[in-house]
Amino acid sequence: MNKPNPRPLKGRPLKTLPDSFVCLDIETTGLSPVYDDIIEVSALRVENGATAESFSEIINIHRPLPPFITSLTGITDAMIAGGSEAEDVLARFLDFTGDSVILGHNVNFDINFLYDNCMARLGAVFGNNYVDTLKIARRLLPGLPHHRLDDLMRYYGVRPRAQHRALNDCELTVACYYNMKEEMAYEH
Numbered sequence: 305m306n307k308p309n310p311r312p313l314k315g316r317p318l319k320t321l322p323d324s325f326v327c328l329d330i331e332t333t334g335l336s337p338v339y340d341d342i343i344e345v346s347a348l349r350v351e352n353g354a355t356a357e358s359f360s361e362i363i364n365i366h367r368p369l370p371p372f373i374t375s376l377t378g379i380t381d382a383m384i385a386g387g388s389e390a391e392d393v394l395a396r397f398l399d400f401t402g403d404s405v406i407l408g409h410n411v412n413f414d415i416n417f418l419y420d421n422c423m424a425r426l427g428a429v430f431g432n433n434y435v436d437t438l439k440i441a442r443r444l445l446p447g448l449p450h451h452r453l454d455d456l457m458r459y460y461g462v463r464p465r466a467q468h469r470a471l472n473d474c475e476l477t478v479a480c481y482y483n484m485k486e487e488m489a490y491e492h
Contacts, residue, residue, distance in 0.1 A: 311416065311419050311420070313419075313429045313431045314415065314416075314419055314431060315406070315415070315430075315431045315432045315433040315434050316433045316434075317433070317434060317435070317436060317439070318405065318433050318434065318435050320435070321435070321440075321485050321488065322405050322407070322435065323350070323351075323352050323353045324350060324351045324352055324404070324405070325350055325404060325405040325406065325407040325435065326347050326348065326349050326350070326400070326401045326404040326405070326406055326407070326432075327347060327348045327350060327406075327407045327408060327474045327477050327478050327481075328345070328346065328347040328401070328406055328407075328408050328411070328414055328418075328474065329346055329347075329408060329409075329414060329470040329471070329473040329474045329477065330342050330344060330345050330346070330414045330417055330418065330470055331343050331344040331373075331377050331379060331468075331469065331470050332373075332417060333365065333369060333370055333373055334370070334373075335413075337416050337417045337419075337420040337421075338420075340417075341363070341365045341390075342363055342390065342417055342418070342421055343362065343363050343365060343369065343373070343377075343379055343384060343387075344360070344361070344362050344363065344377070344379060344469065344470045345359070345360070345361055345363070345393055345394070345397050345418070345470065346358070346359060346360040346361075346469075346470030346471035346473075346474050347359040347360075347397065347400055347401065347474060348471075348474045348475065348478060349400070349404070350407075350478060353482070355475075355478070357400075358471060358474075359396070359397060359400040360470060360471040361387070361388055361393045361396065361397075362379065362383055362384060362386070362387035362388070363384075363387050363388065363389070363390045363393050364384055364385060364386070364387035364388060364389060364390075365384055365387075365390075368381050369381055369384060376468050377467070377468050377469055378467050378468070378469065379469070390421065390425055391425045391426060394418070394421055394422050394425055394426055394428075395426060395428075397418070398422065398426070398428060398430065401430075401432060403432065404432060405432065405433055405434065405435060406432045406433070406434040406435070407434065407435045407436075407437065407477070407478075407481060408434070408436065408437065408474075408477060409436070409437045409438050409453045409456075409473070409477045409480070410436065410438045410453075411434050411435075411436045411437070411438070412436065415430070415434060418430045419431075437456075437477055437480060437481050437484065438451055440481070440484050440488075441456055441480075441484060444484055444487060444488060445459065445484075453465075453473065453476060453477060453480065456480040456483075456484075457476055457479075457480060460479070460480055460483040460484075462476060462479045462480055462483070463476075463479075
């Protein structure tokens with residue numbers, strides 16, 4: 305028996321390697337779209353291989369952050385208190401992404417949080433098609449023991465992560481994506 309699809313309007317995964325896309329990343333208070341909150345949404349609009357525009361906003365969740373999240377991200381309670389309301393950030397984010405293809409590392413995590421929050425808070429669908437750099441890495445680099453973003457950064461010699469923040473992670477994901485894309489071009 306098939307269980308119902310909790311995100312029936314979610315975009316499809318693509319197998320193409322686009323040169324124009326919106327790379328996204330979020331920071332959250334935990335791993336569950338049901339129980340945890342988005343605290344930061346960032347994105348880079350890439351057009352024909354060049355970054356054209358960026359988006360990055362902190363969300364005020366109106367409660368203290370778990371200490372582990374502050375330690376991981378450097379996002380503080382004071383930064384959260386100065387953030388915008390989730391509905392406003394999500395509406396601006398949807399305007400920023402439009403109908404662009406989305407790209408991200410383990411992007412289902414981000415998309416599921418954003419899909420659920422956009423539906424619950426705005427009654428809006430975040431249904432963009434997407435490319436997952438984690439899946440590309442697993443196919444392209446089967447010999448790597450792990451395919452986390454930090455593993456790809458080390459493999460390709462991309463600058464080390466200064467901080468675990470969403471916009472920085474978008475920049476690093478784009479750099480790794482273009483390294484993988486170039487490596488795939490050499491294979492053909």
